[in-house]
Amino acid sequence: MTVRDLPTINASLNALCTILLLYGVSLIRKGRREQHKKVMLAAFATSIIFLVCYLVYHYEVGSVPYQGQGLLRTIYFSILISHVVLAATVPVLAVLTLWRAFQKRFDQHRRIAKITFPIWLYVSVTGVIVYLMLYVL
Numbered sequence: 001m002t003v004r005d006l007p008t009i010n011a012s013l014n015a016l017c018t019i020l021l022l023y024g025v026s027l028i029r030k031g032r033r034e035q036h037k038k039v040m041l042a043a044f045a046t047s048i049i050f051l052v053c054y055l056v057y058h059y060e061v062g063s064v065p066y067q068g069q070g071l072l073r074t075i076y077f078s079i080l081i082s083h084v085v086l087a088a089t090v091p092v093l094a095v096l097t098l099w100r101a102f103q104k105r106f107d108q109h110r111r112i113a114k115i116t117f118p119i120w121l122y123v124s125v126t127g128v129i130v131y132l133m134l135y136v137l
Contacts, residue, residue, distance in 0.1 A: 006057035007064075007135050013050040014127035017043050021121050037101070044094055047120075050127075051091070066134055076133045083126040086119050093119060 001009075020043035027036040066076050093116040100109035 003057055003060045006053050007131055010050055010053050010057070011128050011131035011135075013046050013053065014124045014131070017046045017050065018121065018124040018128070020046060021117065021124065025117060040098070040101075043120075044098060047090065047094065047124075064134060068133065068137065072133070072137070076130070079126050079133070080130055083123060083130055087123045087127075090116075090120050090123050 020039050024036050024039040068076055097112045097116045
C-alpha cells in the first residue's frame with residue numbers, strides 16, 4: 001500500500017461508515033440499544049480512521065484538481081462545497097452526540113442525533129461520490 005492508495009481506502013471507509021450509520025439507526029428504532037451503541041462507535045472509529053488517512057494523503061500529495069468540464073464540473077463543485085462545509089461540522093456534532101449518550105442524557109442525545117445523523121450520512125455518501133467523480137469518471 002502507498003499513499004496513492006488512500007483515496008480508494010477513504011472512499012471505502014466512507015461507504016462503510018454509511019452502512020454503519022444506517023444499520024445503527026435501524027437498531028435503535030428496534031430498541032436494540034447495546035447493539036446500536038456498538039455500531040455507532042464503529043461508525044465513529046471509521047470516521048476517525050478516514051480523517052487520519054485523508055490528512056496523510058493531502059499532506060503528502062496536496063490538492064488534486066478536478067479534470068471534468070461543463071455540467072459535470074458544476075455538479076462536482078456543488079457536491080464538493082456542500083460536502084466540505086458539512087464535513088467540518090461532523091466531528092463536533094458526532095462527539096457531542098456520543099457524549100450525551102455516554103452521560104445517559106438520552107433526550108438530549110436524541111435531539112442532537114436528529115441533526116447529526118443526516119449531516120454525517122450526507123457527508124459519508126457524498127465522500128464516495130466525490131471520490132468517484134475525481135478518480136473514476
